[in-house]
Amino acid sequence: MRRHDTDVTSLVFGLIFVGIVGLWALIASDTMGLPDLTVLGPALLVVAGFIGLAATLGTSSRQRARAAAVSQAQPGPAQPAQPAQPAHPDEPTLIDELAPDSTPAKDVEPPSDPQEGKSSTS
Template identity: 55%
Template sequence: MKRHDTDIMSLVFGLFFLGVFGIWALLKHDVMGVAALEVAAPLLLVTVGLAGLTASIGKIRRGRDG
């Protein structure tokens, strides 16, 4: 099976929408209050950004090695 490159944009948006769904589910089931969005939303954005940055750096390094 031929290995294909990771689509970083799809990874980032997939993680973002998964995080939004997770936050929505926690709010919907009263596990977390609306006030917790002050922490949850920036944490989600930073996590997704770091995942995208890590994937980008990995792609650059693979391109340089190969």
């Protein structure tokens, strides 16, 4: 079974949810009152944030180590990607569709500027 990466967002929101349920349980059982919540609520968010930061740093260090191992295993340069070939010889490729028309343009006079003939005397 392949080990998957940690989803940090899900981890942090799960910790916040569990913390809120825990605070609710403490208030419902009269173990603590609402004034205590003004201290423990922000403390819960700070702890969840620190755990999220630690998980992010741990994940990024594992990814760097994995990338270093892969680069050592593949000593040669990467091969360039081959352009897509059409399935049928008569079928145009994307480059053919986007290329400008190769027929020469007809000689057309550019439109005259309506302000060109007027003199500015103001």
